[in-house]
Amino acid sequence: MSRAWRELAVLVVDEVRPIREVIANQLRSLGIDHVAMTEDGAEALRLLKRQPFDVVICDWNAPIRSGLDLLAKIRANQPLQTLPFIMVTAELDRGRIEKAISAGVSDLLVKPFTVDRLESALQTALASRGKHHGKTGQAGNSEAVMSVVKPATDTTSEVDDRLTILVVDDSPSIVKVFHQLFSQDYRVRFAGNGAKAVMICQTDSPPDLVLLDVMMPDMDGFEVATAMRQHPQSAHIPVIFVTAMDSAEASLKGRELGAVDYISKPVMPEQLLLRVKNFMEYVRLRKLVQGNYDTLLETYRLRETMEDIVHHDMKGPLLTMVGLLRDVVAADNLSWRQIEQVSSIEQTAWHLLDTVNLSSELYKIEAGRFNLAPQPVSVGAILRRMVEGARVTFHSKHLTITVETDMPMGMPAPQVSGDPTLCYSVFNNLLNNACEAASENSQVSVIVRAAETSVEITITNSGVVAPEIRDRFFEKYVTSGKPQGTGLGTYSARLLTEAQNGSISFEVSNACNTTTLRVALPLWMDDLAGQIGQPADKSVVCPAAVARSAIVLAGQTASLLS
Structure with missing residues (x-):
C-alpha cells in the first residue's frame, strides 16, 4: 500500500458496533490506520466539521441522520462538498442507487463485501474527488469523453x-x-x-460459502469460524455448519458465530443441495446488485462528463451568436421586418442557451448541490429580451404586452442579486406561460417595483389557474389544459427563484378573471444603499384599472427598461 493511502483519514458511520469494527479492520488491512468510528449521522456531521477526513463510509440506515441525509448535508456544505462518500447498504432496492447518485455519492457497497471490493470503492471515490458538483474539468472537446470509456475487453x-x-x-x-x-x-x-480452511478464506479470492464440519482434529469448526470472523478478509463469508453434533447447545454456538444454517449429519443430499442452492441464489443476487450499482454509477459518470462537454462546446458558440445578433439589431439600416426576424433568431439562441444551462443547473439544484455566486443582474435588460421575444412568438394572438415600473422617469431599473442565466429562465418560463394562458386580444402586464430590500416583478394575464391544480401549481409535472404541457415551467421557476434566495407566489382574481405571478429577488447591495421607491403595494388591482406610464409592444420595436 502506498504512503498516500497510509496517511488517509477515514470516518466510518454505522449503528452496529461489530460492523463498524469489521470495516475498520478491513481498512487497517489495507494499511489505513487513521480510522474514526461513530454510530449516527448527526455525530458524524459534527466530527466532519471539527476535524478533516479524506473519505466517509456510511451505512444507509444510520440513525438520527440517515446516510442519504448526511450525504446531502455534506454536498451542500462548501468546505465538505467534494469529500468522497461511500454509501453502504444491505437492501436490494434499485431505487436507492438513483437517490444516492442524485445526492452525489462516490461509490456504493452492498453488504457483505470483501476487502478487495472495499479497496476498489476507495480507489473509485478518491479518483472522483471534486467531480460531484458541476464541472469535471474535462477540456471543451468532444474527444475528451473517450477518457472515461473503458476499452472493450477480450472475451475469447x-x-x-x-x-x-x-x-x-x-x-x-x-x-x-x-x-x-x-x-x-x-x-x-x-x-x-x-x-x-482459514488460509484459503483469507486469500485474495475467498469462497462465497463455507460448508464447515465441527469435529476436526487440531482446530475444530467453531475455532475456524472464530478465526474467520476476526480477519477482515474472511469476516463476511457465510458459513453453514454440517456436523454430527446435533445438540441444541452446538447449534446455538454455531449461530452465535454467525452461521447462516446448521445441518446435522447424516445429511440428506437433496435437502443439503436445496439449502445451499437457495442461499447461493441469495449470494448471486447480491453480486448482481453490486454489479448493477457499479454499472449505473459508471453510466452516470459518463453521462455527467458528456453533459459537461456538450455544455462547454455549445455555450461558447451560442454566446457568440447572441452577441453578433445584438450588433445586427443595433444597426440602423435594417427594415422592421428584418429586425423582427433577427430578434426571433436571437430569442431562439437564448432559448437554446437556457436549455444548455438548465440541463446541469436544475439538476444540481434538485440534488442540493448548487452554489450561488451572486452578481448584479439587470432585470430590465432580461425583461426586454423576454417581451420582445414573446411579441414575436405570440403575434397571432394579438396580445398587448406592457412593462411598467414605479421608478422615476430616467432612473435606471434596479438590479437584483442573483444569477443572470437563472433569472432569464425564470422570466422566460413565467412570461411564456402567461402568454399561452392569456385569451386572444387581451393584455399581459409586467410590473417591476423596488421594495426596501428586494425587487418585485409581477406578471399578470387574463384567465385563472384551474382550481384543481392551484394547491400544486409549483410542483413537478403539474399541468392543466395543455396537451403538450410538461408541467415543468412553474416548477423550474420556483426552484430557480429559491436558489437565488428569492420567493415566488401567485394570486387568482375571479372578479378580474386574472392570474398574477409574483417574484421577489434580493436587491443588489449597491442599489440597496441608494435605492428609490417604497415597498410594493400588494393590493390586487385589475390590469384595466392600472394607470401608469406603460411601454406597449404593438407593431414596432420598443425601448424597454434598461
Missing part, C-alpha cells in the same frame, strides 16, 4: 464465473459426496483441516 478466453464453495471436512467420503453433489453448478474447493 473462457472464465469460470461460477460461485465458489469451500468444503471443510477431514472425512474423504464426505468430501467425495460433496464434490459429486455441488461440482456441476459451483466451483468446489476442499480443506482437510481448519488451518488450511
